[in-house]
Amino acid sequence: NQAEKKGYPHFMLKEIMEQPEILKISSKISSEEIKKLAKLIKDSEKVYFIGMGTSYHACIYAEYLFSKLGKLVIACDASEFLNKGVVDEKTLVIALTQSGETYDTLKAMRYAKERGAKVGAIVNILGSTATREADITVLMGAGLEIAVCATKTFTSQLMIIYRLFIEFGKLLNKDMAVYERAIEKIPKYVKEVLNKKDYIERVTKDLKVNNYIFISRGINIVSALEGALKFKEITYLHAEGMSAGMLKHGTISLIDERMDTIAIVPPKNSRVFNSIISNIEEVKARNGKVIAITPVEIETADYNIITPNVIEEISPIIYAPAYQLLAYYKAVQLNRDVDKPRGLAKSVTVE
Numbered sequence: 001n002q003a004e005k006k007g008y009p010h011f012m013l014k015e016i017m018e019q020p021e022i023l024k025i026s027s028k029i030s031s032e033e034i035k036k037l038a039k040l041i042k043d044s045e046k047v048y049f050i051g052m053g054t055s056y057h058a059c060i061y062a063e064y065l066f067s068k069l070g071k072l073v074i075a076c077d078a079s080e081f082l083n084k085g086v087v088d089e090k091t092l093v094i095a096l097t098q099s100g101e102t103y104d105t106l107k108a109m110r111y112a113k114e115r116g117a118k119v120g121a122i123v124n125i126l127g128s129t130a131t132r133e134a135d136i137t138v139l140m141g142a143g144l145e146i147a148v149c150a151t152k153t154f155t156s157q158l159m160i161i162y163r164l165f166i167e168f169g170k171l172l173n174k175d176m177a178v179y180e181r182a183i184e185k186i187p188k189y190v191k192e193v194l195n196k197k198d199y200i201e202r203v204t205k206d207l208k209v210n211n212y213i214f215i216s217r218g219i220n221i222v223s224a225l226e227g228a229l230k231f232k233e234i235t236y237l238h239a240e241g242m243s244a245g246m247l248k249h250g251t252i253s254l255i256d257e258r259m260d261t262i263a264i265v266p267p268k269n270s271r272v273f274n275s276i277i278s279n280i281e282e283v284k285a286r287n288g289k290v291i292a293i294t295p296v297e298i299e300t301a302d303y304n305i306i307t308p309n310v311i312e313e314i315s316p317i318i319y320a321p322a323y324q325l326l327a328y329y330k331a332v333q334l335n336r337d338v339d340k341p342r343g344l345a346k347s348v349t350v351e
């Protein structure tokens with residue numbers, strides 16, 4: 001009811017706006033478990049992060065982060081884990097699941113366990129099936145999420161993974177001080193992006209086509225994939241997310257005035273910053289509209305949703321509210337059932 005929505009028209013908007021507070025909680029919760037899980041990552045030969053939908057995108061974030069410390073971890077669509085996972089006693093499987101009830105994720109966890117692997121779970125709901133079956137559970141502390149569309153649980157998953165990365169780095173005796181310091185500023189940066197909500201709403205009024213592509217490079221591939229998922233899930237408009245590098249290998253042929261591009265521009269210090277700028281120019285040269293979610297104004301873009309310029313490692317957390325709001329306002333304009341999009345359930349408990 002309205003009261004639970006605290007005056008917001010939809011749970012989704014309420015949950016988007018709650019993120020600065022939730023991220024403060026996620027930045028402190030489950031410290032002992034995160035340390036234990038980091039140790040397990042260090043001691044395991046093979047490490048998989050598995051999940052579905054939004055949770056799978058969080059797995060990709062882990063893949064990029066850990067690579068920075070020279071650790072190969074593999075992000076795997078949980079529904080395909082039985083088809084390609086290589087599992088033995090030296091394997092660690094970390095399941096990401098907000099609800100702790102997703103059928104495909106639970107099935108993959110059980111498969112891993114039967115083969116002697118250790119199983120960890122990063123979960124939001126205490127007492128859910130995943131928390132009962134995992135060897136070690138890390139709670140996210142995102143609070144109840146009612147909208148089907150995952151928002152605050154996603155950024156909270158990213159926060160937990162980021163902390164796992166810090167603890168893992170410390171176990172390797174790396175200097176993680178810069179990363180640790182960045183944690184405290186995350187809620188403030190997220191708030192700065194939320195403050196752009198009126199501008200973002202205005203931008204959505206000019207999104208008039210039926211096809212959208214979300215692109216980025218580097219760790220923000222996560223943002224491109226998640227941005228597209230949010231958008232299609234609640235607007236029912238076609239959206240695809242991919243690396244900007246992939247554009248030239250097929251999709252660019254689709255770009256014209258009937259396909260808009262949302263470009264998620266990495267922070268300025270990123271080594272992929274310049275390449276995304278040239279990708280934006282390529283899109284413009286084909287008459288495609290470009291909405292940039294970016295730390296600096298991109299002259300060639302039609303719209304610039306300006307974000308704080310942060311270290312690349314935390315940028316996927318900071319960019320999330322921008323594309324969440326973009327999807328939200330577009331869906332509202334189209335009169336969609338924002339909190340309960342057709343054909344979707346909050347947790348998918350069947351195959």
Ligand code: AGP
Nearest residue numbers: 053054055097098099102149150
């Ligand atoms: C995201 O907005 C979706 N609702 C969906 O992709 C979701 O993330 C997926 O079903 C996984 O759910 P889980 O985290 O509860 O396992």
